[in-house]
Amino acid sequence: MLLRHTPKEVAERKALTINPAKTCQPIGAMYASLGIRGCLPHSHGSQGCCAYHRSALTRHYKEPVSAATSSFTEGASVFGGQANLVQAIDNIFTVYEPEVIAVHTTCLSETIGDDLPQIFDKARKDNKVPPGKTLLGAPTPSYVGSHVTGFSNMVKAMAALAEPGEQKNGKVNIIPGWVEPSDMAELKRLAELIGVAVTMFPDTSGVLNAPLSGEYRMFPDGGTPIEEIRQSGAALGTLALGEYCSADAARLLDTKCKVPCSVLDMPFGLQATDRFIDALRVLAGSSVPDEVAVERGRLLDLISDMHQYFYGRKVALVGDPDQLIAMTEFLVSIDMCPIHIVTGTPGKKFEKRIRELTEGMGREVNVKAKGDMFLLHQWIKNEPVDLFMGNSYCKYIARDEDIPLVRWGFPILDRQGHQHFPTVGYMGGLRILEKILNALLDRKDRDDEETTFELVL
Amino acid sequence: MGNAETLVQWEPNDIKEKLLRKYPPKVARKRARQIMINEALENTTPEIVANVRTIPGIITMRGCTYAGCKGVIMGPTSDIVNLVHGPVGCSFYAWLTRRNQTDAGIKGEDNFMPYAFTTDMQDSDIIFGGEQKLEAAIQEVYELFHPKGIAVFATCPVGLIGDDIHAVARKMKEKFGDCNVFAFSCEGYKGVSQSAGHHIANNQVFTHLVGTSETERSDRYKINLLGEYNIGGDGFEIDRILQKCGITNIATFSGNSSYEQFATANQADLSCVMCHRSINYVADMLETKYGIPWIKVNFIGAKSTAKSLRKIAQYFGEQELIDRVETVIAEEMAAVETAQLEVVPRTTGKTAMLFVGGSRAHHYQDLFAELEMKTISAGYEFAHRDDYEGRQVIPNLKVDADSRNIEEIQVEADPELYRPRKSAAELAALEEAGLKFKEYEGLNPQMEEGTLVIDDLNQYEAEKLVELMKPDLFCAGIKEKYSIQKTGVPMKQLHSYDSGGPYAGFKGAVNFYAEIDRLVNSKVWSYMKAPWQENPELSATYVWE
Ligand code: SF4
């Protein structure tokens, strides 16, 4: 047993987190920053945080993740990090020549109270910012919220660059939330099918799934051009996917630039995708081509063909709020039973929403925001499940409890595919179901007696 | 060095100039002193600047003090609960990401390594202080797990808000009575790299764990293995060999290690130091307090393994052990030589660059030499000058502001437990016979003249070096891996070994030969261009024309 010390009895803990189901804000900010074209993320703090965030993202994507740090020493920690950041800005523009530096803070610089806008002013006054280059900054203290909050804060900082347009530019803003590069590409494909011109930010497609060609480019072609982000203030409207990841940015665009916004769930599964497509169509005033309906029909077809394997199966889920909300709805919609649901990210609304979504299941579910994987494991011990969905850390629980695991979420450190194959939209729904079915049916094939072992499933 | 044959076809000064060209003047001046062209000097080695601050904005490979303390030194110990006091991230990233293996679970002992424990500080803790929460968390750990020990680690904000983690640890230790609670002030901003964290960890392990056990070890040839972290199972392979030789490894600092190992380490008769950088402090303290001499060993490379075993046997000086070691070496070398013969024709003459850690950039050159590969450039991520130039420079090292804030502990001979293992005459005789104590000659002397030794290599320089010198293999860590490979040059992680290992000892050498053969001869690197990119002209003719 790997997690041999986890007891079945749940005892309340007030101070101790064990096996966290979240991590800290800056990594979310770093991931979001990589979705701006020609952008170098910068971590304002000691160098360890930056090393950790880069390593975690690199392991998840198997791709280079460049980011700089202010490399605080004790002096900077006592006297403030202004000198370090100004020097860093100078060095970065000279050596790496990015178009944009996206600075996020860390626990350290937040605790000492460094003020990014003021330091940016100083850097500009000292001529450390070449003409045409952009600095943006987001406060990301990790003692508030989680990596999801950090992502949201950086996306909000992007939205803050938007300028109100005299004239609407006919485009729709899509704020995709923390999804994979493959998902962002899929959202753009869907918009294109419907004939809607979109500005999507951030957009990590082409950045964190770059090809091998014999050439390394620190700034690949992907990412949202900073100009487009500026012009997002002149869009027809904004679709924010996910309350936790994207709503703050969309609301800022609304108040600052009068771009009306709708906050939708992340389009995982049938119904959330339906709502996304419908909202996009209405906002842009276009009609949805048959191709999209065909994709939808394919997803529906698979659900009906294999419904017997989904029906009534109990599932444990761990991950981030927006993803969990959409996935819970999807699972419920195909008659699976998500019964244990944990996120490490705080948020009372999350628990309420999950309870609403699972109301029709006719039983109580265990749900917790600001929970951890130790608690989830204990719940599983008390009521076992047929399927487990979550990040790579789940495999320790899955192995101990012998539960089929579908890797989904962040980080995925031991399998590939998430950067290439989407899980959003109808096609993404097909992929999720394929994974679920493979996990369940591989298990069935493993466990069936010789007498009941069957060729056709 | 001093080797007449130089293999470099490029002008090292020219390379150095190109590495520095793009930097702002201040940065260029600083980096120039950390990029050294190796040359043969009489009785001394060329000087390099090391263990200095990383320049803000320059993308570094380095991590922080906390990573060196919690991640490296304390991480591989299975039966101590490592509780990270701070916001959640620091704990999360150090959770199971370092590939240090343990067999504790199998043996049925406590194994907390698959767990991450944190106080997950919130803004109210930052504002009002986190001591109460820490105290409560320690209590909860104790009630849930009853471990032998709880180690508390401070992350950046903790030092700033002034939580006294040592006082809390002391209080809880007294309260429990049967659980050792101790703390590490390893805030990430201290020092200039992981190295400061090693030092802090060494001090506390020595103060709170070593020598605390009542158990008597009566084994015959007892050693400690210092600076071996069981990445990819290296420590398992070394232990296998030691056992086969009849040598008892009391404590590994720190791989597959346990509380009891540390607690009995004072009973060893010899300390063998693998990674000099991370652990030499413990080696020195073990000598001062308990009288255990130390020697430098290296189990990376089959020849180096054999050499290290012979050194240990020479130290104990008994014919039985000396013979046993020779038998083991002969037995083990057979498979090594077969593997080598098979691989060397495909690796000979290839070039490698190594930029890792505080010892591996040196140790792995032995394995590459066994593959007849040349190391054309190397350097450490967080080493000090003595790791490059040899320990003789230690008295001349300046203590700067960043080292001054790392606690130096005063150790004296233990009135009861100090026991000289050899008389002064015996030690002198062994020295005379070639067994050097407390000596490490560093990386520079092993490298050829005209090669480049670079401290704290950064992303920009790595990319440039690869572009200019076109090595057949580049070795560094996870953050560097994929940018190098995008250029079509294979990259081997020498911190985590990618998913491979063990590479130590005899079996490890065989594994490494196969791995390097795979990397430098993989077909994948030959497919970079599609046919239409190689021959873009539209020259096809149709057969029916
Ligand atoms: S100090 Fe804060 S920002 Fe840095 S890794 Fe730890 S939790 Fe994250």
Ligand code: SF4
């Ligand atoms: S906050 Fe400090 S201790 Fe934590 S990862 Fe960052 S530098 Fe290291």
